Amino acid sequence: MLQVEEIHKSYPTPGGELEILHGVTFKLDEGESLAVMGPSGCGKSTLLQILGALEPPTSGTVTLDGVNPYSLPESEQALFRNTRVGFVFQDHSLLPQLTVEENVLTPLLVGPRDPEAPARARRLIEEVGLVHRLKHRPGELSGGEKQRVAIARALIRQPKLLLCDEPTGNLDQQSAGNVADLLDRLQRERRMTIVLVTHSQELAGRFGRRASLAAGVFAESRNGQ
Ligand SMILES: Nc1ncnc2c1ncn2[C@@H]1O[C@H](COP(=O)(O)OP(=O)(O)OP(=O)(O)O)[C@@H](O)[C@H]1O
Ligand SMILES: [Mg+2]
Secondary structure, eight states, X not given: OEEEEEEEEXXXXXXXXXXXXXXXXXXXXXXXXXXXXOOTTSSHXXXXXXXXXXXXXXXXXXXXXXXXXXXXXXXXXXHHHHHHEEEEOSSOOOOTTSOHHXXXXXXXXXXXXXXXXHHHHHHHHHHTTOGGGTTOOGXXXXXXXXXXXXXXXXXXXXXXXXXXXXXXXXXXXXXXXXXXXXXXXXXXXXXOEEEEEOSOHHHHTTSSEEEEEETTEXXXXXXXX
């Protein structure tokens, strides 16, 4: 489903090329989940951006269901991002002037029309436990609720791959637990493939596979726990 081969990523700096990722390779089947941990600045967000067709690698390949987004023309890359991948960030990045329902539908503002989307938005909002908050605006929601809206928004295009960058980083323990339960459920019931970056051992422990990124080197822990 997701195949990542020998990803290297460097950024040009005044002092020369700065290599952030030194050859990341892994494969995830449909319905598998991977948690990635590592110190600040080690390249976790960079890796997620590369997986999500937001930032091309310097070398190496990413393929999702056999398609390498970076080999597509720019307009098709945008379509790929919009329809094949869902993103959830640490900061929910909801639009403050829109309601919960409208926020969930924002990915539909670009890309293909989808007449089923409004009904799906309602179902997703119900699934994340916020059906009583449809017409609320983000300012009227708790941090955990906002993050659950962000997850519903990430799923509106029915992507198979969900990329989460510290989705519980700003939440208290209880809200973080709710978000973790929701991700768990999505993975089990919808067979979502999830790659999640977190600083929380507890959250990472709930994922099927775990890896660390340190000094640009990706290593998967194989001991089961
Ligand atoms: N556009 C850029 N140009 C140059 N350097 C960059 C760029 N984006 C990121 N970096 C550098 O790449 C490194 C990795 O950044 P990244 O955001 O991936 O780290 P991270 O592991 O997500 O950290 P954190 O846990 O703090 O979120 C950092 O040292 C950062 O300064
Ligand atoms: Mg980061």
